[in-house]
Amino acid sequence: MPTADVLFTGGAVFTGTGRPLIDHAVAVTGDRITAVVPDAEAAAFIGERTRVVDLAGALLAPGFQDAHVHPVSAGVELLMCNLADATDAADAVARVKAYADANPDEAWIQGGGWSMDHFPGGAPTRGLLDEVVPDRPVVVMSRDHHSTWANTAAIRAAGVDATTPDPEDGRIEREPDGTPAGTFHEGASDLFAHVRPPIGADLAYAGLLRAQEELIALGITGWQDAWVGSGLGGVQDVASVYRRAVHDGTLRAHVVGAQWWERAGGLEQVDEMIRRRDEAAGLGAPHRFTLGTTKIMVDGVAENQTAAMLTPYRDAHGHDTDNSGLSFIDPELLRDIVTALDAAGFQVHFHALGDRAVREALDAIEAARSVNGATDGRHHLAHVQVVDEGEAARFAELDAVANIQALWATHEDQIDELTLPFLQDGAEARHYPFGDFVRNGARLAAGSDWPVSSADPIAAIHVAVNRVAPGIDADPLGGAHQRLDLPTAMAAYTSGTAYVNHREHDTGHVREGYLANLVVLEPNPFALPVDEIHRSAAVATWIEGELAHSRTA
Secondary structure, three states, X not given: OOOOXXXXXXXXXXXXOOOOEOOEEEEEEOOEEEEEEEHHHHHHHOOOOOEEEEOOOOEEEEOEEEEEEOHHHHHHHHHOEEOOOOOOHHHHHHHHHHHHHHOOOOOOEEEEXXXXXXXXXXXXXXXXXXXXXXXXXXXXEEOOOOEEEEOHHHHHHOOOOOOOOOOOOEEEEEOOOOOEEEEEEEHHHHHHXXXXXXXXXXXXXXXXXXXXXXXXXXXXXXXXXXXXXXXXXXXXOHHHHHHHHHHHOOOOOEEEEEEEOOOOOOOOHXXXXXXXXXXXXXXXXXXXXXXXXXXXXXXXXXXXXXXXXXXXXXXXXXXXXXXXXXXXXXXHHHHHHHHHHHHOOOEEEEEEOOHHHHHHHHHHHHHHHHHHOOXXXXXXXXXXXXXXXXXXXXXXXXXOEEEEOHHHOOOOHHXXXXXXXXXXXXXXXHEOOHHHHHHOOOEEEEXXXXXXXXXXXXHHHHHHHHOOOOOOOOOOOOOHHHOOOHHHHHHHHHHHHHHHOOOOOOOOOOOOOOEOOEEEEEOOHXXXXXXXXXXXXXEEEEEOOEEEEEOOO
8 A cells, every 4th residue: 555645634524525524534645635544544554754744633624615706806905005904984094094105106096995884874985085195096996896985086087077977887976966975886986997007917916826825824725716807906807817827837726717797798708708718728727727607797785785686775764765776787688698608618607696686697597508408507696695585496496506605694784784774674584595595405605705805714604604703792694594504514615616616526525536635624613612613713724735834834
């Protein structure tokens, strides 16, 4: 029997599904797992050069995979005016001032990360920025990337004023006389695209590498990039950033890129997406980077009332409005688009947040199946914040995957102050219905939407299991019946996302013959009370049999 290069012993092993194995060892030779055996058989794999890793009671698991993340823009924001750690409105403004003072030669101040719940109505004003940066344009994206905060100099540079109409896919917050107030939602953010400086290729590349460091440190060894196109955070060509990393040998994780569907365009985009998919395949590194997925934004977000709902939003007095959110693509056209993409062998990754958007996405998948028959598309709906009760069962029927961002499934200021008060009675009960998905046989994948929220899988898994974030004194959002058990939540972040990424044949499981993409979690989350899962953390990450990150290194 050949000896192993690395042998993990002394801890539990989560294999990708079910409860962890106890008293088992995992042998790694080269880049592959070569054995999962009882501890009593482990000695046979130890040779003179075997590195024996004593887990000391920690948990060994498949490397996490993030099913919905934006690493390039996240990394760029870490290198620019980063407001993600601001504690309130005053702190956000102070951070803009500090960045501007430290970078006097930057013609435009750009960045992102501000939180809507720090500002009245979720809409910061231009005046706050004018007080600290009156002489240069400032444009900073919200944490969720669905809104832009701009100062007067930026608004003037863009040629936007009281006469500028709201775009069809967005909204401008306005002062009483119609003058832009400083916040631009959804497509209105694009009003700055023709004047704001693009993010340079070197900065975008540095952003990807910085993001990769952050993700690997959290135990993440693969992901699906949910926006591979142009425009996100000012990055002009995300695919070229990945191609450069593949060429340079700096991309360590395996990445599925979701090509961005321009919602103003039509079916002519399919041929171009096929060309880009083939170009990525020509890199000769299919285990590193592929472009076989298309990302479609069906709607917006609930906190700025652009999520597509089946019922009207309410105003601050509890009265129905004439707004039920935005469907960015006509539902009939959406069905045609998804049918064409499915026929061309693409997976479709939907942003579908409101209950109407979920229905429209599922209707599109159903239409594609009626024309093309069942395919191996593994189409998935991300966010699924509000889901009508009748729609939960359709996921399994249509082989659609629920791509959950579990960290959001808790009471907190943004949902309690900017969302629930403006929805119809009973809407909370339909929020993030993870339990319903499982009971109806749906597959789950899990992601973070970083930099919208933390990329830490353990933080998200804690909320998935508890439906309450640490430190929050509240009932479980949507009810205790929507909780997931720990094995199911862990599976969503490992084998579930591996399935979505068409990588379940060699990743997502601790299994003989699979790539040795592994994470060590300490303390073992399965050994903790469920309300203490958040105390667990990634202490070591292995990629293809090599130590990629260690907390003690």
